[in-house]
Amino acid sequence: MYFINLVPYRDELKEKRKKIFIVKSAAVVLAFGAFYFGVYHDFEHRMQYEKDKLTYLKGVESQLSAKVKSLKNLENEKSRLIARENIIQKLQDERAWSVKLFNGISNAVPKGVFLTQIQENNGSISLTGYAQGNAQVAQFMRNIKKESIFSNPDLVIVSSSELQNNPVKYFVVRTKIQYEVKKKPKDSNTDKHQENTNKGK
Secondary structure (H helix, E strand, O other): OOOOOOHHHHHHHHHHHHHHHHHHHHHHHHHHHHHHHHHHHHHHHHHHHHHHHHHHHHHHHHHHHHHHHHHHHHHHHHHHHHHHHHHHHHHHHHHHHHHHHHHHHHHHOOOOEEEEEEEEEOOEEEEEEEEOOHHHHHHHHHHHHHOOOEEEEEEEEEEEEEEOOEEEEEEEEEEEEOOOOOOOOOOHHHHHHHHHHHHHO
């Protein structure tokens, strides 16, 4: 009867299984390592992408903030320029109006009348002065009515007085001021004459 020694075979089989287990374990570890590395790399890539995106958005936000600030500065500068332009326009209008006012007064004052005081208050003007007589005062009132810058003239005071031992009339005239001077209407007779002249041609 023969006996077969299986111990070496079993040891060899056991050693093969051990090697296979080690190889498989190593493969699993490598696979897990690769998977972990891939996940970590992807996570790092995503994190870097988000950081770059955040940096870009911050840059865009800074640019927009600078543009908004620039626009606000432009708006403020525009407002200042408009305000300055309005002031200049107002001064020019007041100067033009002052010229019209004094031209109207100069045109209205006849010979024998001189003014001592001109006072403006709430859209009205008071003219104080002396005249040689009532006729000059009356002429002054008529002239004021002819000036388009004045309206509703009123002779407030007229009284006898003396100036350098000469008898004169002291007067105060109050009249309203037309800030927008209306143009005088054209003479209809002049228009008809012009029309007839054109037809004759």
